[in-house]
Amino acid sequence: MRINKYIAQAGVASRRKADELIANGNVKVNGAVMKEPGYDVQEGDKVMVNGRLIENSQKLEYVLINKPLGMVTTVEDDKDRLTVMEVVKDIDARLFPVGRLDYNTSGALLMTNDGELAYHLTHPKHEVYKTYHALVKGVLSDEKVARLRKGVDIGGYVTSRAYVKILRGTRTSTLVEISIHEGKNRQVRKMFAAVGNPVQTLERVAIGDIRLGHLKQGHYRKLTREEIEYLKNC
Ligand code: URA
Numbered sequence: 017m018r019i020n021k022y023i024a025q026a027g028v029a030s031r032r033k034a035d036e037l038i039a040n041g042n043v044k045v046n047g048a049v050m051k052e053p054g055y056d057v058q059e060g061d062k063v064m065v066n067g068r069l070i071e072n073s074q075k076l077e078y079v080l081i082n083k084p085l086g087m088v089t090t091v092e093d094d095k096d097r098l099t100v101m102e103v104v105k106d107i108d109a110r111l112f113p114v115g116r117l118d119y120n121t122s123g124a125l126l127m128t129n130d131g132e133l134a135y136h137l138t139h140p141k142h143e144v145y146k147t148y149h150a151l152v153k154g155v156l157s158d159e160k161v162a163r164l165r166k167g168v169d170i171g172g173y174v175t176s177r178a179y180v181k182i183l184r185g186t187r188t189s190t191l192v193e194i195s196i197h198e199g200k201n202r203q204v205r206k207m208f209a210a211v212g213n214p215v216q217t218l219e220r221v222a223i224g225d226i227r228l229g230h231l232k233q234g235h236y237r238k239l240t241r242e243e244i245e246y247l248k249n250c
Contacts, residue, residue, distance in 0.1 A: 020035050024131055025132050029135075081236040126226075156185065160211040171206065178196045
């Protein structure tokens with residue numbers, strides 16, 4: 017495997033950043049600085065980036081989890097709260113979450129040990145549409161739906177075009193499907209707060225074309241080959 021890909025897949029940097037690290041002399045192979053970007057890493061090679069040994073011998077795994085409420089989207093938590101690692105604890109690979117969901121949001125979250133795909137998917141240029149079901153307080157008027165679709169100010173930032181559809185509603189609450197392709201912190205909650213309908217519960221139901229379907233909270237499923245290819249080409 018080419019050295020830039022090897023470094024990227026280990027989750028150390030994007031492929032382009034890996035090329036920069038190589039050009040700047042930050043990468044060593046078996047103790048010697050390696051400045052050849054086309055170097056083909058051999059079995060047994062010891063690759064170091066900034067003095068740290070890079071391990072890339074794992075089988076690549078790609079899973080979709082249904083994150084339950086009350087779990088943090090990190091590998092470790094300094095406050096000792098449950099993390100999404102709990103859901104994939106029987107998988108023998110060092111997975112990490114791609115992007116994040118709030119503690120109080122449930123639903124679709126990708127986890128992988130393919131650092132390159134994670135970089136690709138979280139880069140703003142490739143940000144895929146993420147679809148949520150939001151139960152919001154009160155009635156959402158047509159005028160508010162139009163504002164959400166066009167873009168609302170969530171405190172110094174105006175959101176870009178969103179897909180918004182009312183699924184059902186009563187006088188006290190409305191269930192809304194919303195798709196956005198940005199990932200600002202607490203964006204969906206802030207968007208509904210901006211139009212005066214605070215979110216009561218929030219679930220992510222799809223990441224691009226990859227849907228949660230009937231996957232239960234706290235469970236995972238491995239992605240199909242087609243789904244992995246789809247994500248790589250997003
Ligand atoms: N928007 C939010 O407000 N919360 C999430 O977890 C994801 C998107």
